[in-house]
Amino acid sequence: MNIGGRLEDLAPGEKIYSVRFMGDRCYLVTFKKVDPLFVIDLENPYNPNVLGYLKITGYSDYLHPYDENHIIGIGKETVEAEEGNFAWYQGVKISFFDVTDVGNPKEIDKYEIGDRGTDSPVLSDHKALLFDKPKNLLVMPVLVAEIDPAKYPGEIPPFTYGDYVWQGAYVFNISLTQGLVLKGRITHLDDASDVLKSYYPFSSSYSVKRALYIGNVLYTISDKMIKMNSLENLEELNQVKLP
DSSP: OOOOOOSSSSSSTOEEEEEEETTTEEEEEEESSSSSEEEOOOOTTTSSSEEEEESSSSSSEEEEEEETTEEEEEEEEEEEOOSSSEEEEEEEEEEEESSSSSSSSSSEEEEEESTOOBBOOOGGGGGGGGEETTTEEEEEEEEEEEOOOGSSSOOOOOOOEEEEEEEEEEEEETTTTEEEEEEEEEEEOSSSSHHHHGSSSTTTTTTEEEEEEEEEEEEEEEEEEEEEETTTOOOOOEEOOOO
């Protein structure tokens, strides 16, 4: 195998966190303290070149196409550390990027979930994400950690972890006109605050792992349950407990 083309010294000292190839373009996220989203032209694979880039806080572990000119990024928000050349991870961040102007990509909307310690299987397994453009639907399982301000009088250090308070599926409407709008949340846990304290994150048999829809019904799936909710208003319709 011979190297056909290359890009070097793109982001010295940073690591590649996610890549998405769409037609003649490559979208590349690197990170160390801030998140550069690079738009790379691959029309001539022997001579790739950077068309534009955007620097924002946080990073995207996963990039998902919305349409040919828009892309969804899912990762973590970050806060730059004062004591070194790095950043502290914070809560889960969903970014909505507009790359219509390839030389000037923009983050047109974002949604942040929880505090440091919040996590989602989507960050390491793209199959955990449910996205359907015609339905303006985005669903992802999330383990939420929140900081209790009462425990930290004064300013809360950016390296502070939150306590696990909830696990389940976040359901969003996503569109170019309204951006990211939280429609609601669905959980399989009766008492999240008690159950999550006794489990390693996501190891609970009632942790939601997947979501799908059939018709106008949204199904969320954990090891012990399948729950059915209306896609229209997320009203619970039924549930099946699994052996």
